[in-house]
Amino acid sequence: MQKFLVTLPLTGEYLTTVRLTTGGLCALVGFNVDETEDFKVCVTESLLILKRNGYATATITFEVGEALGCAIVGVGERGEKVDEFEDEISSALLSALVGKVNFTKENEFVTGIVFEG
Numbered sequence: 001m002q003k004f005l006v007t008l009p010l011t012g013e014y015l016t017t018v019r020l021t022t023g024g025l026c027a028l029v030g031f032n033v034d035e036t037e038d039f040k041v042c043v044t045e046s047l048l049i050l051k052r053n054g055y056a057t058a059t060i061t062f063e064v065g066e067a068l069g070c071a072i073v074g075v076g077e078r079g080e081k082v083d084e085f086e087d088e089i090s091s092a093l094l095s096a097l098v099g100k101v102n103f104t105k106e107n108e109f110v111t112g113i114v115f116e117g
Helices: 012-028 033-052 084-098
Strands: 002-009 057-064 068-075 101-106 109-116
Touching (some): 012 057, 012 068, 033 057, 033 068, 033 084, 033 109
Antiparallel strands (some): 101 109
16 A cells, blocks of 8 residues: 655645546546546545635545545644534535545544545
């Protein structure tokens, strides 16, 4: 199993870059087009959850092997939490697309998200 690590600011232009990177990694493990799109949505939604929980930066660790694992963690100081309702929608979407998703929380803030495709 190989690990691939990316730390990035949670801004729009970097989210696009992450989607492209995620698509390439999905190809390495043999995902079809639908599985790839689902996984890219999960990565993007996870980053948006961390952004809504006050993070300006996140680290994504991909584990590439027979499956593709993804751990996304907020980095640095947190700002204010916004739009908790959208977090619930994003969480439901993640669960629907990849099944089991583990959320790490600290004082009502989501600090990390882990899932596998």
